Amino acid sequence: MSIKPTPRVRVPAQVKPGEIFEIKTLISHEMESGQRKDSAGKTIPRKIINKFVAEFNGKTVFEADWNPAISANPYQSFFYKAAESGEFTFTWKDDDGSNYVSKNKLTVAA
Amino acid sequence: MVWNSVETTRREALTLASMLGFAALLAPKMSFADEPAVAAEIKKLYGDKKLESGKIKLDVPEIAENGLVVPVNVEVESPMTDADYVKAVHVFADGNPLPGIVSYKFTPACGKASASTRMRLAQTQNIVCIAEMSNGNLHMAKANVKVTIGGCGG
Numbered sequence: 001m002s003i004k005p006t007p008r009v010r011v012p013a014q015v016k017p018g019e020i021f022e023i024k025t026l027i028s029h030e031m032e033s034g035q036r037k038d039s040a041g042k043t044i045p046r047k048i049i050n051k052f053v054a055e056f057n058g059k060t061v062f063e064a065d066w067n068p069a070i071s072a073n074p075y076q077s078f079f080y081k082a083a084e085s086g087e088f089t090f091t092w093k094d095d096d097g098s099n100y101v102s103k104n105k106l107t108v109a110a
Numbered sequence: 111m112v113w114n115s116v117e118t119t120r121r122e123a124l125t126l127a128s129m130l131g132f133a134a135l136l137a138p139k140m141s142f143a144d145e146p147a148v149a150a151e152i153k154k155l156y157g158d159k160k161l162e163s164g165k166i167k168l169d170v171p172e173i174a175e176n177g178l179v180v181p182v183n184v185e186v187e188s189p190m191t192d193a194d195y196v197k198a199v200h201v202f203a204d205g206n207p208l209p210g211i212v213s214y215k216f217t218p219a220c221g222k223a224s225a226s227t228r229m230r231l232a233q234t235q236n237i238v239c240i241a242e243m244s245n246g247n248l249h250m251a252k253a254n255v256k257v258t259i260g261g262c263g264g
Contacts, residue, residue: 056219064213069212071179072178076226077227079223
């Protein structure tokens with residue numbers, strides 16, 4: 001029933017050194033809260049993405065711990081200050097143990 | 111239906127039973143967090159440390175038409191250098207089944223302690239935001255959101 005979560009990330013391709021820019025992320029996921037009941041009155045088990053981690057060149061720069069109160073198809077944006085060129089690794093961690101990963105390159109040039 | 115009749119027919123009894131059953135189905139069974147629950151969560155994280163005001167810009171809509179998707183933006187004033195930065199930000203709600211919404215961990219590499227996401231709100235309630243600075247100081251901000259349609263889908 002559930003579709004495979006697809007991450008979508010917007011990172012500018014090229015930035016100036018020292019520039020502070022916004023990174024916007026979105027992933028398709030039903031974020032089942034564990035609070036709802038099905039038509040038979042049984043609680044639908046919780047299944048959410050509980051953690052989002054952003055790394056740059058292997059170093060963690062931002063983390064978000066999500067609770068069931070986060071909306072379906074969770075959106076997360078945050079900022080990053082450009083220092084050097086490299087690669088972002090964004091990881092979404094699901095309750096069921098799966099990880100969804102997106103990698104995005106960043107070029108820093110004056 | 112004649113209520114003062116001594117005998118109740120089988121049909122009447124069944125109608126009454128189904129009505130009661132339907133009412134039970136409609137009655138909310140969910141329990142909600144409240145202000146003490148949020149205070150308890152904060153105490154669990156930081157004990158009885160003093161909560162200062164200011165520095166936090168908590169941006170939520172005054173009225174949310176759809177409680178399923180309510181944008182929440184937090185921005186904390188900070189130079190974000192290695193010596194002085196925002197370590198963590200926690201967002202709580204006092205009228206949801208669970209008090210926690212989101213916890214962020216920032217690093218100086220962020221350049222700016224600001225993050226946005228979207229949350230579910232079950233009813234009209236207060237949003238509480240706590241920011242932990244690198245020197246250990248705590249700041250708090252609070253905002254009320256009026257919810258027209260709750261986002262709990264119970």
